[in-house]
Amino acid sequence: MVAALKEWAIAIEALLSGDTLLLLRKGGIRETGGRFSVAQSRVLLYPTYEHQQPHLLKPPYANRVQPVPSGWHPNTVTLCAWADITHIFQITAAETVEALLPFHIWTNALATERLKWKPQQPLYVLLLRVHRFPESFTLPYQEAYGGCKSWIDVELPVGRAANPFMDAPVLTQEQYAHRVMEVERVVLGQ
Numbered sequence: 001m002v003a004a005l006k007e008w009a010i011a012i013e014a015l016l017s018g019d020t021l022l023l024l025r026k027g028g029i030r031e032t033g034g035r036f037s038v039a040q041s042r043v044l045l046y047p048t049y050e051h052q053q054p055h056l057l058k059p060p061y062a063n064r065v066q067p068v069p070s071g072w073h074p075n076t077v078t079l080c081a082w083a084d085i086t087h088i089f090q091i092t093a094a095e096t097v098e099a100l101l102p103f104h105i106w107t108n109a110l111a112t113e114r115l116k117w118k119p120q121q122p123l124y125v126l127l128l129r130v131h132r133f134p135e136s137f138t139l140p141y142q143e144a145y146g147g148c149k150s151w152i153d154v155e156l157p158v159g160r161a162a163n164p165f166m167d168a169p170v171l172t173q174e175q176y177a178h179r180v181m182e183v184e185r186v187v188l189g190q
Helices: 009-017 094-099 108-116 173-187
Strands: 002-008 022-025 042-048 076-091 123-140 151-154
Touching (some): 002 009, 002 076, 009 076, 042 151, 094 108, 108 123
Antiparallel strands (some): 076 123
């Protein structure tokens, strides 16, 4: 079993294209202890579809999302990438959330809404160094993968379990470091 971070499929596409390296998290309704946390820094990226809504995404991402009914999931899920979560910031100021707008794919309304939900808890900003698998692979959907939770354990197919984290980074180390520095300036107020 390998830890996987569940995220909107469109966000994973943006990570894979190098358009972003940033995710905003408050955690799903079924998080352990009711709070978001990062238990693993190296994770598979597991695409989800249920909560994707075009009006919550900036163009051109909004045009690439087809809303699905609540509770819908595909019969199979294709995994294309893994990531190292290199930085975790906790944000509580609306000004910082607004200043991060150029660095992610969501509308300011969604980012602000996430900040305000469970106001006693911070909004987590995760920076991910994403790596594309040389070959994607498909898993059958399992009920354990469903629900409003950020983390799941994924059973890898035979042949993938030995070394699921093969190195094929989306961004070079220099590109990644530069973008991290830009985000840090905003988050740390520099």
